[in-house]
Amino acid sequence: MMMTEEQFERMTFEKLAIEKLEEYIKKIVSRLAAETWLDPDEALAILENIHVEMLSELKSAVETFEDDANNQTIRRIGSLKLSWEIEKAIEAISNATDLNTEEITTIFSDKPGSTLADIAFRLHKQSAHDRASF
16 A cells, blocks of 8 residues: 555654654753763653652652751752752653653653663654644
């Protein structure tokens, strides 16, 4: 069966959209890595292991810390920075895809070790599915 010009254009558009999303996610992961002094693979691994419930737990733990010792404070400030940067990364992905935090963390955690291309594809697919539901 031959592909119509419209189908070809739609397929090309989808491919370009996924590639653009992949580049955007790469920038987000790189920014997360730079802001938290991690390498990009470690930053991606953190995103793959964070679930929506963990974000709220981390946030509340960080919000209630006490200045009990310099070492503890430094560690907690690091946690605060990490929590803040993870939230910013997920928010940026949400703004780009119209997905909620739970959908994003599920996509990242479903297949640990995924490539950015695979993550971008799954984010794009879920976003398209959600838009089609409206």
